[in-house]
Amino acid sequence: MILVGELSLWVALLMAAWTVVTSYAGGAMGRDDLVTSGRRGLYATCLMIVLASIGLWTALLTHDFSLRYVASNTSANMPKIYVFAAFWGGQAGSMLFWALILSLYSAIAIWSVRDRARHLAPWACGTLAAVLVFFIATTCFKANPFDRLSFVPADGRGMNPQLQNPGMAIHPPNLYLGYVATTIPFAFAIAALVTRRLDSEWLGIVRRWSLISWFFLTVGITLGMWWAYVELGWSGYWAWDPVENASFLPWLTGTAFLHSIMIQEKRGMLRKWNVVLVVMTFLLAIFGTFITRSGVIESVHSFAQSPVGFWFGTFFVTTTIATIYFVATRLKDLEAKAELESMVSREAAFLYNNLVLVGIAFAVLWGTLFPILSEWVRGTKITVGPPFFNTVNIPLGLLLLGLTGVGPLIAWRRASTSNLRRQFTGPVLFAVAVLALLFALGMRNFHALVAFTLAAFVAGTIGQEFYKGIRARHTMHDEAIPMAAVRLVARNRRRYGGYIVHAGIVILFCGFAGLAFKKDHDVQMKAGETKELTDPLGHQWKFVSQGTSTSETLNRFVTAVGLEVFRDGKRLGIMTSEKRQYFDSNKQPQFEPSTEVGIRTSAKMDLYIVLAGVRDETAELRISFNPLVVWVWIGGMVMAIGGLIVMWPQAERRRAGGYVATLEPASRPELAVSH
């Protein structure tokens, strides 16, 4: 099976190349036989990649350590689930994984338009296959997971313990599912540009896939933050590291697109801008992969440096130039069909939303690339850290939060004074009340006050919309309140799903605002010693050290410290924090020691205890009080749920049959890779 897998990879390369040639030729000459052949070529490519993937999984699960990839990323004593996840844990495997998702997505996307979009499909199919050729070729020539070692080691080197965490097993596939899904909109954008069919047909297909991409990026980023928080032991979840930024960038432009597409649908404006956003989202996904794989930028996430980076760079530059050419030669076809009529309108609010999202993306990109740029321009490497990103992005983020409340409620074209009064009086009063309350309670942090006030405003607008909608159903259809609520959302999934996403944003910002009150304490404690600390909410905490202990389990040595925890004199129990040293089957230590954080979560605040080290029987600890952290994860989940509601298939099936085909397969790739 392993050999079959290896051979399939090469066959897939040929198949994909065949698809590029036949699809483009078929599209250009209008020959249906070539187009059909290209489409079948794409399905065949997909099948071959699936076989190759099964081959690699077989190798991993049977512990065939003659393969470099298997030996480098797994060991015989690892839990099975992580052996399975090692497929995407290393460089070569993740390239194959990328190709796997892309081929599945492509096959589904092309199959879903098999009896419509006749003119677009061949070009989209060819473009998808071209991207596939790039990924498969890079895998074959530069990062082949089937490469063999000259000797067969008795055991592999195992997986980094920090990756042996359930969050880490599902975080990367989610990000990949999100990254890769940006390819489909890109392919259809190119198809629309080439054929000059820049009407609504391509947008309909593209919106669906943009949502899928957005959904998986949201889930992936949230899981990544959660993983960093529970596993890395630095008591934060976002460090503005280049790799984090790389996942954030396509999310920002993708989000901008999902908003600006509404303006094009309703008013025929922003047609150029939408094409640019679609292409930019794809390019940023590729670019993100490039900077993280090439070693161009220092990052804690760095993969081993490899020639893959150069290939990505070349692909990125080529694609950018091709796209600029197509957009530049099609400007006439992309003329707007309407003008902005008033500054006080939904169009204007959405335009500002786009401006801010893209502004944040630009600032993040600038900060990420600044070490390289400064070295080119001035000859010295200058790095910017979290202070840079926070200074720029906090004001922009807060502006965005405010717009989240304004955009969905303000009238199209030109909002009248009565529209504004009717929609915003309640939310504004609510926001002012929250501000007054927080101020009275003694909160003086400027950014936090603004964040909570705006959050209250947006929450007010969302609450008001739900209230109005439910009341209308309740009176008109005589439905009970809970039934009215469910039907309201179910019958208007796009609108109310969107509100739920916004509610998630509100929750997320409240979680972020909690960071303003975070407190860290570095303490040293011998067995029996006591430390008293005050948390940001004024509670008195007492910690009594139970001393340190050591133990040995399946694949690690553990050094642990236990603390008896009291809050305001009340005993809460014992919390432990561990330092682990993993080893392989021969008891050879592997990797650096890792930290197992002691976390006590509550709605108001997390208590976060890290064992930094033990010396002379003295435990060195960092005890952090992290207010509202749990709301970051909850906010992310609410956003994901809202996203699911928006893209849930049946909503459109009832309305128009035409979309069914694109919708059905949306959840399939997820099923195919998550088992």
Add this chain to the structure above:
Amino acid sequence: MASARTKFLIGGALVLGTAGYLMATSISETGTYYLTPTELATRINADPGFRNTGVKIGARVVPGSIQRIPGGREYLFNVTDGARVVPVVYRGIAPDTFTDGVDVVVEGRMGQDGTFHATTLLAKCASRYENAPTDPNAPGMDKYKQTPGYKSATGTKA
């Protein structure tokens, strides 16, 4: 009366202008030089005032040079880029990966005594997530035995 389009462009320019201003000022205020020990020495020779500029040094820990001050949480160690050795003093919690011979990034400033006073210490490991086997009998795995977690784990067991 200006058209809505013009007004939007003015508003947009204001937003982007503010963002640009924030970016420029925060880079000049928080941007940090990233230098090798040799580059730092060259700069300080050229301009002694450069000592007061906060910088980051990327270099490798000289094996055997790590000392801990008894009773405190200070580390003394030397870093080198192969050409020049800089002594570093760091107070705080060292990361798990901080051992002999690893690449570190220290942030801080050069003191008058020629010792670099670091406020942050990051240790990097080239094989952070991937760990290719070279030769099964090769030495080199010993370095992990020097880490605090490993020592304390084996120490009490023996």
